[in-house]
Amino acid sequence: MTAPSLRSARRRVPGVYVALALTLATGWLIVTIDGGQLFNQATTVSLLHVAAGLGLVAVGQTLVVLGGSLDLSVAYVVSLSTLVAAETMNGRDSGLLPGIGLALTVSAAVGLANGLLVTRLRINSFIATLGVGLLLKGYLDNGYDGPAGSTAPTLVQTLGYQRVGPVPLSFLLLIAATGACWFVLSRTRFGHHLIAVGGAPQVARLSGVRTDRVLVTACAPGSPGSIWPAGWARARPGSAPRASTTWSRSRPWSSAAPPSPADAVVSSAPSAAYCCSPASTPSSTSSRSTPSSSR
Template sequence: MSALPLSPARRPVPGVFVALGLTLAIGWLVVAIDGGQLFNQSTTVSLLHVAAGLGFVAVGQTLVILGGSLDLSVAYVVSLSTLVAAETMNGSNAALLPAIGLTLLVSAGIGLFNGLLVTTGQINPFIATLGVGLLLKGYLDSRYDGPAGSTAPALVQTLGYQRVGPVPLSFLLLLAVAGACWFLLSRTRFGHHLIAVGGDPEVARLSGVRNDRVRVTAHVLCSLCAGLAGIYLASRLGSGAPRVGTEGLYDLESIAAVVIGGTALAGGRGGVVGTVGGVLLLAGIDAIFNQLAVDAFAKQVVRGVIIIAAVAVYARRALRKADR
């Protein structure tokens, strides 16, 4: 039997890591000239904590985008998850596991609802997930004026602040989740079906792929990753925060990380390895700008330029391949 062609999810994505290395090198030089130090322990720990929060959401976003869909509700799922986790724990270590289980169950339910709207309801993913996000926003705004609940001390001490050297436990968990998703995309039937659906839904359907089931599963996994991000942020904050997801721009930032990492917004090409690189690149820019005390407006301008440049580069590559 001849070997199967290398799937898009398994192709190396070196470009974003080259950009990451250049960004950190230039940032280190600029910060050093300014009299600061970029690669001290506190900056490294902070960078990896930022990467962990965004990374969980971005890895999940990668799955739905690969399948030709999108999820704009993730920021509100993150906020809701912090509240479900913190209020269920209410400062009790004994309630830690039930709280985590309930948070993931609620997140999965939202993902299932998103997936059914997109597939069974035949609603455009942008509109469907935006609508679900607004429903969650209305609930959060009407029920909460500020932080609520209290995170179990055991979760704060482990996921929130424990480190292995300079590497936070949360970042190691992110790598584990990304590794699991890489395996799912590269080594399982579901992964190949997801990429096939994102590449050409009609061809996938004629090949026997159950498109709707694949997309619904992707949306459930995406919301589960957002739920994990909420649990992590609750461990960092010590309570639930009804606006932490939107204030962190996790919906748009996650899409940006996915695009910078080389995943096509149209679906069918990319993977989580590049997404992790995109997350680290965005977190690295934050770290450099924080060291230089650059204002928030300039940060967003640079982020926008990077995203536009990344999309332009990948679009030109796609055109060159199409012309061959």
């Protein structure tokens, strides 16, 4: 290959950026035709808030996917982390650090369990993480049937409402997490080993890489990556994706009298369950909710 062709290959724009540009252009065109404005300050801030939550999940899952694995339990880890953190904080600033620490511990334990199931018991990652996710769902469905705890005011003010110019603080946290992930993958031995394991695990093992340890190490921090969107969703519920209003299975409502808004149980976690009702009003109270299946 000649030198000019090498230079042109290096300058080729990755397809993901082309797709991003097309998506933005299409969205702008649709919103403009509808009479709205996509790139004004209010809309941009709202989009950045939503991108922060989903992006932080993606950063944690990037490590898992690069290792050739998969994690389908992440939605339920977000739900569990939200409840653990909110119950520990209980509306007190003094409970902020313990709440974050306990949520990190719980989610890291789930990630460690996923990694051990895949590496030690040789269970397919799709089956293992789906099973763990369903176990967490069962625990949430049976253990929580009403409001549980509330976030610390400091967390609500910082992640929910503070901005640097038009950029929310939560989005700056996403940029920092993305930069840290890039550094780990491109500048550390662990990052190189992880990419090698994901690309060719047999070759990596024959080259002296401890593939099981690398994969478990990737899975353990992958799940804690999901507590940050959980905290973000509780800190800024008004700008979070639509939360479903669900009803508790343990408190059946009479058909003669519909429940009042105060009796509604709001679920702020990304739920893989039966989303059916209108979005809830902003609230800083985490909920113990049980999705009710339509029969």
